[in-house]
Amino acid sequence: MKKSEKVVYHKDSCITCKKTLSEIQRMKIDVEKRDFFKDPFSESELKKIIKMTGMKPAELIRKRDKMYKELEFDSKNYSESQIIKFMVKHPGLIARPIIISNNKAFVGKTSIESLKKN
Numbered sequence: 001m002k003k004s005e006k007v008v009y010h011k012d013s014c015i016t017c018k019k020t021l022s023e024i025q026r027m028k029i030d031v032e033k034r035d036f037f038k039d040p041f042s043e044s045e046l047k048k049i050i051k052m053t054g055m056k057p058a059e060l061i062r063k064r065d066k067m068y069k070e071l072e073f074d075s076k077n078y079s080e081s082q083i084i085k086f087m088v089k090h091p092g093l094i095a096r097p098i099i100i101s102n103n104k105a106f107v108g109k110t111s112i113e114s115l116k117k118n
Contacts, residue, residue: 005032005100006029006030006031006032006099006100006101007031007032007033007034007099007100008020008021008024008031008032008033008034008097008098008099008100009034009035009036009041009049009096009097009098009099009100010033010034010035010036010096010097010098011035011036011037011091011096011097012035012037012038014096014097016096016097016108016109017096017097020097020099020109020110020112021033021097023112024112027112029112031099036091036094036096036098037091037092040088040091041087041088041091041094042088043084043085043088046084046087046088046094047084049098049100049105050084050105052100052103052104052105053098053104053105053106053107055107056080057080057083057084057087058078058080058083060087060094060095060107061073061083061087061093061094061095062092062093062094062095062096065090065092065093066092067086067090067092067093068093071086071090095107095108096108097110
């Protein structure tokens with residue numbers, strides 16, 4: 001990924017993702033788009049993205065996803081490496097959208113204004 005490149009990782013049917021993408025289009029910001037359900041992350045890609053967020057993997061987990069309950073995240077003490085493996089295997093666990101801009105990653109409901117600055 002080039003330093004100036006902006007990428008939005010999303011899910012086509014996600015309402016928050018759709019709102020973010022339409023706001024980006026409205027502001028005429030040039031971005032590359034990737035539905036990470038159709039084109040999943042590799043483990044190394046996801047690790048790079050997590051590092052760009054400055055957050056821990058557990059902070060990027062969607063608690064509303066059914067796998068969150070099935071994997072008993074509330075009661076288990078998974079390692080960061082286990083969490084990343086779960087996120088790769090079950091992309092619904094990953095908070096979205098993820099916007100990459102100048103090697104920084106913004107996750108979830110993001111102010112599009114922050115994209116213009118980066």
